[in-house]
Amino acid sequence: MPPGQALLHTSRRDDADAALLTAPGVAPFTWRALLRALRDPDLEILEVAEPLWVGEWRRALRCIAVAKAARIVRRRPVAVATYAIENLDARERVRRRGARLALGVSLLTLDAVVFGTTGAYENYRRAFGWSLRRTRHTVLTPRLDGCTVCAPDDAPRERTVLFLGTPSERKGFPVLLEAWERVGGAERGWRLVVADPGGADEHELPAGVSVTVDPPRAEVHELLRSSAVVAMPSVRRPGWREQIGLPLVEGLTHGCRVVTTTETGLADDLREHPAVELTTPGDPASLAEGLRRAMEGPVTVAAGRRGHTKSDVVAWWRAACALRR
The missing domain is CATH 3.40.50.2000 (Glycogen Phosphorylase B;)
Structure with a gap:
């Protein structure tokens, strides 16, 4: 977890690293835990599930409503952001036209969107371009340079x-x-x-x-x-x-x-x-x-410094949300 962040998880993958669940600031989602986080005067950004994760987006909208209401008792508002990677065509993901329209309208509750791939951006743009034009967004692909866990290793492949x-x-x-x-x-x-x-x-x-x-x-x-x-x-x-x-x-x-x-x-x-x-x-x-x-390619491939980490995503959210105020 990058410093200054907390994670309230609603589910977990079977192949997830169990050690991540014991990290400081990581806990199961509850409404009480969310309300406690929203009372923190230093909280700047609430990250929610992406809109095309339709089942989780319903919960996200309730979280957004609670965050907006919390402005009444907070010294400053909480911005709402998401990281979107859905690659399946939105028209297949949400088949009914009325439901897609409602989803597009709900995108307007977001202050900033980072797309993890160009494919995800194009997917959202085709279906919800009119909404995205009213929301700050960008594409930040994952960083592909050397692994931060492994020590340098020159052993032959x-x-x-x-x-x-x-x-x-x-x-x-x-x-x-x-x-x-x-x-x-x-x-x-x-x-x-x-x-x-x-x-x-x-x-x-x-x-x-x-x-x-x-x-x-x-x-x-x-x-x-x-x-x-x-x-x-x-x-x-x-x-x-x-x-x-x-x-x-x-x-x-x-x-x-x-x-x-x-x-x-x-x-x-x-x-x-x-x-x-x-x-x-x-x-x-x-x-x-x-x-x-x-x-038949080269024996080793030098990892290039390409893409972005989660810290880069959060930094972009903070800058984009500051511009909206």
Whole structure:
């Protein structure tokens, strides 16, 4: 957690680092905890869930209403901001036109919006451009320079392709297995390692493929430091599209080459990145070609200083909200 921030969480991911939940300022959401935070005279910004996370946005609107009402007893108002990354077309996310109109109107309650990808910005602009014109907004993509957890490591990379996440259809795992055999990964002397947080699904695995079940974060970092390539071949499914693609972000911050598809939210922002191979979603031949290029690429890839941290996002919110006053 950046200094000066608190987090009230309404849910948690199964693969979340448990240590994060014990950090100072992190606690389960309750209305009492929110009211206590709003009484803090130093509170400047209330971050809420993004509008296209529709189920959570209803709760967010109630939080915003409470924050606006708190202006009566506070010495200064609390600005409201959000970080938006939804990549699934808003018309598919919210099918009824009236509901989309209501959602667009509710966007006017926000003082500042940071989009995590260009794809997310374009998604909101197409559906709610008239609302965004009345709200300060920008695009700040994730920082992709060296990992802040790992010490510098000059050890040689292993001939390993790493898949981080649940080996599901929407993550493109069946396509990856077919592409792996097409490219002859095992015959080339490479391994495909699957770091599966759940380990519930069983697959018939071809030669050279192994699964590590629910590895701790320290082991994930070790895998990223030693692997040459990270594969994240997401495909779109009804009601779902890859928002950012954290495995590819982690791969790039650890100096890996990355093979992904145009379905990931960061695809438009990474088209010119020298360590990224963009492939056609759901196409084993295209993915195999991307794997081949990545396998034959340079031994190491220098992580570039690209993108922004959460501290940068908060700093932009503060500046944007100060301009609105």
